[in-house]
Amino acid sequence: MMRTSLRRIPAIATRAGVFIASAALAFALTPLERQHNIESFEYVWKTVRDKHWQVKPAGLDWQAVHDELRPAIEKADSMEAARAVMNDMLDRLHQTHFGIVPAELYSDLGGEGASGDSSVGLDVRILGTDALVVAVDAGSPAAKEGVQRGWQILKIGGTGLEPIITKLDASYNKSTMRELVLRRAILTRLDAGSGESVSVEFLDGANQRVTKRLAKGKPKGTLTQLGFLYPVHVWFDSSRQGGGNIGYVSFNFFLDPPRLMNLFAEAVQSCMKCDGFIIDVRGNPGGLGAMAMGMAGWFIDQGDQRLGTMYMRDTTLKFIVNPRASTFAGPVAILVDGASASTSEILAGGMKDLGRARIFGTRTAGAALPSQFEKLPNGDGFQYAMANYISEGGKPLEGLGVTPDVETPLTRQALLEGKDPALDAAIAWIKAK
Structure with a gap:
């Protein structure tokens, strides 16, 4: 197999x-x-x-x-x-996490041929049936070509996205995984495949059709490989928001633990007197669950606190928080969306259940279980889960996701205006504390 x-x-x-x-x-x-x-x-x-x-x-x-x-x-x-x-x-x-993926959809989901070796420097989300640019990496091929947040992607390599999105949406329109799956399908078409560049047709901010040939450059971040996992580029960003006294971190995977955990620790330690702290895991599909326990330990000073429990056939894994010697006592906000999955949900759901964080954004993917895709003899894909996870509040995350305390749906208009509803709401909440 x-x-x-x-x-x-x-x-x-x-x-x-x-x-x-x-x-x-x-x-x-x-x-x-x-x-x-x-x-x-x-x-x-x-x-x-x-x-x-x-x-x-x-x-x-x-x-x-x-x-x-x-x-x-x-x-x-x-x-x-x-x-x-x-x-x-x-x-x-x-x-959930058990199903058959037809061969013709398996490739669209990146089941074969996905690569972390190149990127045009875009991130996308699907709003309705529109694929919108939500982020453009500084210095990336897309940035050099003037691509902006809020632009709609119409075609990739001459192929229109509407039938692809419609086909996948028909299968996932009732699933909490919809945004996660559709995003993956579009990014796979942008970044994977042969060739040193790809032609992309956009609808720009003035609703004019423009075509850009985007080179495939080196992805943002540090190339990381863990065990049997395919190598991916892992990045971590840290800054100050809200006038400079609110800490902010974002990262794309819970991987590369030695580097990422050190960077996370530095960000929190340098912000011990900040008014608040924001953890942005939007678009983060997860990674190593143990990293959530370590990160939560910077904000919880009591021992024997759990984010949740994972049940496997031969063992039970309790996600016990590891408190640090010195913890951040201020308000904590976590930003999530439908492309936040796995460890992102374990962290956000557990911190919410423990009353230690307020969640902003949109409902997460409801994809907390460790699962695997395999190619079957008939060419179809087969997804199956190997464990069950219950958050500390007593509810499964699978198929339900983490519901934000404050719903802040993204809109194309907000993207075009350079606004970030979830981040803005989190900053306003912290300032009001």
Whole structure:
């Protein structure tokens, strides 16, 4: 089996249920294709049997489920029918992070060929069905070409984005993972693939169509590889906001712990007398869960406090906060959005449950579980989770996400005007304390 880390779907991280029906037309299957579907069915069933965190998955007689559905997969005369059988099996778990991704969507999600080696220097979000630029890295190819926040991306490499977004949206429009998945799909098309540049058609701030050829440059940050994960560039930014007396940090992954934890510590220690502190994990798909415990320790001075608990088949992992000798006592704000997942949600949800942070932005991805994508013999992708996570407040984050205390939806107009509703609201709250 070909394995793909969830970091490449956006990245570590990648989770509220992937229940997808193919939009492709049904064609008669060859004997070999039928065999590949049967092999895929068996692989999916065995993976759940062997890797689910419960010995008896969701309390089901898993062997009985297999025996009931095996005749159906043998009779499946189209890819749609085969996927329906496998999704029927996974649906019975009533758990997120289990699903079949049709081959034609798997590549759009970065399942194959995603790369962290190059970038045009843009970040995007999908508002409705519009792909909007939300950030332009200083000195990047996009910045040099004059691309601005709020511009809408219409085409990449001559291919219109509307049908791609519509196709994915049909599968994820009821999922908390929608923003996470759609963002990953657009970034994959911008940054991955062959060639040293890519043609991108935008709708600019004056609603005029403009086409830019963007070179693929070195991504922002430091190249980092951890274990089996694909290498990614990890960056960390620190500044002062609100007139200079509010600390602010943002970073794109919970990875590269020696460097990132030191930078985080320096940012907090230099701000012990600040009016407040803001942690921005918007667009951060997660990483190492232990880093959330260490970061939370800079703001919680009591021992034996937990962000939450992760349950695996053979063990239980308590995310216990590690208090520092000297902690920041002022108000803490955490900024999140639909592309905040995994460790970002563990940190934000736990700090909220402990009453130590106020959350601003939009609901997170509801993708807190460690999960993996694998390519099946029939070419489809298979996502499965290997653990369950319950936040300290007693609720699962999976499929629900972290709901902000203050909802601050992003708009194209705000982007074009250089405004940041979530950051502005957090600053106003801190100043009012």
